[in-house]
Amino acid sequence: MPRQIPWVWLALLGLLLLAPSPAGRVLLDVVGGITLTLLLLPLLLGGLGLVAWQILRRRLRVCPACGFMSAGSETCPACGTDLAGGSDGTGEATHQVFGRGDGPSGGEGRDAASATIDVEVVSSQAMDEEG
Incomplete structure (x- = not known):
């Protein structure tokens, strides 16, 4: 047997919302507060x-x-390197750039901030003439 819609309770709730009584205002404030919370909760959590x-x-x-x-x-849990000496105190490691012919096993590394990269601009016509 299908359940009947509780028209009496819905009418009472509608009357409570429409009537300018303190109970109607409290109910509207509660519903508005819940709605505002549901809308602002994702922003707050983000x-x-x-x-x-x-x-x-x-x-x-x-x-x-x-x-x-x-x-x-x-x-380091992975390789065992001492992290106290390799960090600059900001949580990021000090990185080094190796020059030509230098590798991690030899040569002296340069600081990445002081490294300069030279770039030559060559037009496509000049490349066609060479090749």
Whole structure:
């Protein structure tokens, strides 16, 4: 047997919402508060998530040898490199750029901030004439 619609309760609720009584105002305030909470909750959670991600990112350390990211350890869990000497204190590792002929096994590395790259501009006509 299908369930009947409770018309009496719906009419009473409608009358309560339409009537300018204190009970109707309280009910409208509660419904409005719930609606506002449901609309603003994703924005609030997104903001909290962004703040939490920034805090976590500051605590992460990048291993200068293998690039593994870890938090709260003095040595790299992947390769065992000492992270205390390779970090500049900002949570990011100090990276080095190796010049021509130099590799990780030999030569002295340069700091990436002081490295200069020279680029020669060659037109496509000049390349066609050479090749």
